[in-house]
Amino acid sequence: MPSESHKTVYLALAANAGIGVAKFAGAAISGSTAMLAEGAHSVADSTNQIFLLASLNRSERRPDENHPFGYGAERFFWSFLAAVFIFVSGSLFSIYEGLHRMFSDATPEGHATVAFIVLGIGVVLEGSSLLRAARQTEAAARARRRPFAHHLRESRDPTTKTVVFEDSAAVLGLFLAAAGLALTEITGDTLYDGAASVAIGVILAGIAFLLGRDTKALLIGESALPEEREALERVFVEHEAVDELVELLTMVLAPESLLVAARFDPADELSSRDVEDLASELDRRLREAVPDVAQVFLDPTRRKVAQ
Numbered sequence: 001m002p003s004e005s006h007k008t009v010y011l012a013l014a015a016n017a018g019i020g021v022a023k024f025a026g027a028a029i030s031g032s033t034a035m036l037a038e039g040a041h042s043v044a045d046s047t048n049q050i051f052l053l054a055s056l057n058r059s060e061r062r063p064d065e066n067h068p069f070g071y072g073a074e075r076f077f078w079s080f081l082a083a084v085f086i087f088v089s090g091s092l093f094s095i096y097e098g099l100h101r102m103f104s105d106a107t108p109e110g111h112a113t114v115a116f117i118v119l120g121i122g123v124v125l126e127g128s129s130l131l132r133a134a135r136q137t138e139a140a141a142r143a144r145r146r147p148f149a150h151h152l153r154e155s156r157d158p159t160t161k162t163v164v165f166e167d168s169a170a171v172l173g174l175f176l177a178a179a180g181l182a183l184t185e186i187t188g189d190t191l192y193d194g195a196a197s198v199a200i201g202v203i204l205a206g207i208a209f210l211l212g213r214d215t216k217a218l219l220i221g222e223s224a225l226p227e228e229r230e231a232l233e234r235v236f237v238e239h240e241a242v243d244e245l246v247e248l249l250t251m252v253l254a255p256e257s258l259l260v261a262a263r264f265d266p267a268d269e270l271s272s273r274d275v276e277d278l279a280s281e282l283d284r285r286l287r288e289a290v291p292d293v294a295q296v297f298l299d300p301t302r303r304k305v306a307q
Helices: 004-030 033-059 074-102 112-143 148-154 158-187 191-219 226-237 272-289
Strands: 242-254 257-266 293-300
Touching: 004 033, 004 112, 004 158, 033 074, 033 112, 033 158, 033 191, 074 158, 074 191, 112 148, 112 158, 158 191, 226 242, 226 257, 226 272, 242 293, 257 272, 272 293
Parallel strands: 257 293
Antiparallel strands: 242 257
16 A cells, blocks of 8 residues: 555646646747746656655665665655756756846747646646645644644655645745736736746755755764654663663664664663663663664663773
8 A cells, every 4th residue: 555655746746747748838838938947847846756756665675684774765865866856957947047038138929828827727736735745744743743844844754845845836936937927918028937937946946955955964874853862861861770871872764763872881780681681671661762763772881890
């Protein structure tokens, strides 16, 4: 059965592919550069949805000898490629076409009515995709008892986050394209149509930067969130058989998978068997404190003996 993330990406792909064809047709008929920029935006989004589907499928492979911690980081790699693609194929193209339109001597031509119809259809399709992605994100935020905006910012799941950002930019871009086209029709000056295209490109650049920044941090080994680290530290600090937490290291392995490595000083009166039982209990408590903990490595070090 497809996961909720799969369903969200499939809907986004269908919406972007369908409206992309309509946008290019509308651009050809109306002569609108902003509409052409929106067509490029849909191509970038559709390609990114394919990247995200690839990341979901490849990340589900089981751990093996070459990748003992699994393939969860595939989600981060393909999402980073999606961010790069948004910038290259969407942002740069839109800005270039917009500037060319603004500084050329072109005059409005074509049928603007067709373009407005396409833009209206686009708002419905992109809005439907955005609504589903937002609902999935809201459900995840409630499960973790976080406000929506905080969860969207802190979430390690790049799939839904990418769809939310892309579709939000798409809906905003459609309104900008409509405003630019309307002003061009009213004034007869193509400056407004070109400016709308540039604005769409700038928005795409911002989205690409945000997604690229987040996935880069995950790719190079980001630690647990501050609240997660505090919960993990409390497991050691509040346990009566632990004298001191010497070192705690965490790293994200996948959107819902954390690695935890810790060195701690067990109480002096504990026997070797007691230390083994303590390590097992700490392992269990760490996983209860932070459900995303998947791998735990504990090093009980008697510091007084070592000295």
